[in-house]
Amino acid sequence: MRILVIGKGGREHAIIWALKKSASIAHIYCAPGNAGIAELAECVPIKESEFQQIAQFALDYAIDLVVVGPDDPLADGIVDVLEERGVPVFGPRKNAAIIEGSKVFTKDLLKKYNIPTAAYESFEDYDAAIAYVRRQGAPIVIKADGLAAGKGVIVAQTLEEAEQALKEIMVDKVFGKSGSQVVIEEFLQGQEMSILSFVDGDVVRPMVPSQDHKQVFDGDKGPNTGGMGTYSPLPHIAQSVIDEAIETIIKPTAEAMVKEGRPFRGVLFAGLMITKDGPKTIEFNARFGDPETQVVLSLLETDLIDIFLATINGRLKDMDIRWSDESAVCVILASGGYPGSYPKGIPIHGLDEVQESVVFHAGTALKDGQVVTDGGRVLGVTARGATIEEARAKAYADAERIRFEGMQYRKDIALKALL
Structure with missing residues (x-):
């Protein structure tokens, strides 16, 4: 092929x-x-x-x-x-990919079908949005309606942060037309969890769960990014909770899309929050996540092309999809300044010194035979091990072997699983 x-x-x-x-x-x-x-x-x-x-x-x-x-x-x-x-x-086709392309569409879909998610309101008018935020108070979550490279969600801890986020999204148009509408959500507390699933209409085949680290700095501090690292599986989260998320959120959402005449075919990515009231939906994406894919596919034992073909040919329900019982950890090496402005074209050293990890390139290019930086998130150092602790040790040991000017990375990826 x-x-x-x-x-x-x-x-x-x-x-x-x-x-x-x-x-x-x-x-x-x-x-x-x-x-x-x-x-x-x-x-x-x-x-x-x-x-x-x-x-x-x-x-x-x-x-x-x-x-x-x-x-x-x-x-x-x-x-x-x-x-x-x-x-x-x-x-997925365009009419199904809207589940990621419009947060307003998705929130309305979840509400219509009684699928657990945070309470919310959506706004096209800036003044009305500001008035609503002032009534609700902080902490509160502000989301640009459209795609924003993983940066269109602001968890505002203060009213001032919320108002600033609304101004940047709706007035300054930092995300362009994606900010013509916003979703304002209640702040959910708990642990985040990502579950990617192969989906063909109402057939859902979940992958191993993973957990991303969105904020740029250790301790989940600083602005949101596209993801600074991830790991799988999640030994500290009960299988019953994972099963509940699949049965009450992911499967009903796939079925809802079929009922709406928008059958989903591809990878459906559920971003979830495990609250005291059970799992709730944060967002849906219409494709493999990044960097979740790096750890999830590291643990896949079934031939990926067979799964792709089964999904598009109506045979997904008959697939035997197997996963390793090992663990995987991915540490993102990012450019200095990310997720704000950052330089490009900086030479990367040490790639040939990596010993036990697979280094997935995110923002790189070749310049005069030298690998150089070409994005905010540059590399994803990904390692497998018998346990999270072993995989984590391997990934960090190899991350330290790679060098480029301004390189930054979080030092606490996967620690939540070890506490």
Whole structure:
């Protein structure tokens, strides 16, 4: 088989790494890819947004399956475009990808079908939003309606922070049209949990759960990022709680999308909060998470291409999907200044010194034969071990072997599982 993966981040590197294990795949292309992906696949200079060029490439090169990684192309309808041209593709159509593309849509869907989530109101008018926040007080959560590269959610601890967030989103338009509407939610307390599932309509096959670390600094301090590290499984969270989340949130949501005429096919990512009242929905994404993919696919034992094909061909319910009983930890190495402004083009050293981890490239490029930084989140150092503690020790030992000017990373990834 000939596969084309769309994207250029750590998620796509992990997908390609997993696909490379399959004996049935002859060649993998990636558009546009990065420096690490180029070691495993043939990178082609087509942007994720160039749908017609992607479709034509797939036809010209007899691609058997296109796998879409990022959120923006899915929300903008890349699957519809490819299907119209007869190209097999793994990912949800535009009318289903709205579950990530519009937080207002998702909150209204959850409310309609009585699926547990935080209390909320949505606003298009800035003055009305400000008045509501002042009535509710803080802490409170402000969300831009549309996609914002994982940074459109502000957990405001004070009224001043909430008002500043509304101004930046709705007035200053820091997220562009994604901020034309906002969702304002009650603040939920508890532990976060991510459950990714392969989904085909009302058929849901959950993956091993994981836990991300969104804030940039240790102790969950500082602004939100796209994710600073993750681990799986979650030994400190009871299986009964995980099962409850699947039965009361994920499966009902998949069924609701079918009832709404928006059947979901692909990877449905549930961001959850385990509260004193049980699991509640924080958000849904319409694709593999980043960096959750790095640890989850590290633990997958079934051939990934077989799962992709079963999902799009209506055979997912018959798949025997197997997972390792080991643990995996991913530590993100980020550019100095991230998630604010940061430099690019800084040489990365020590990649050849890594001993026990797989280093997934997120924001890298090749410049004169040297791997350099090319994004905020640069690398995801990912290790497996018999326990979380063992995997964590391996990942951090290898993280310390990598060096680039301004490099920052959290030192407390996965500690919640060890307390």
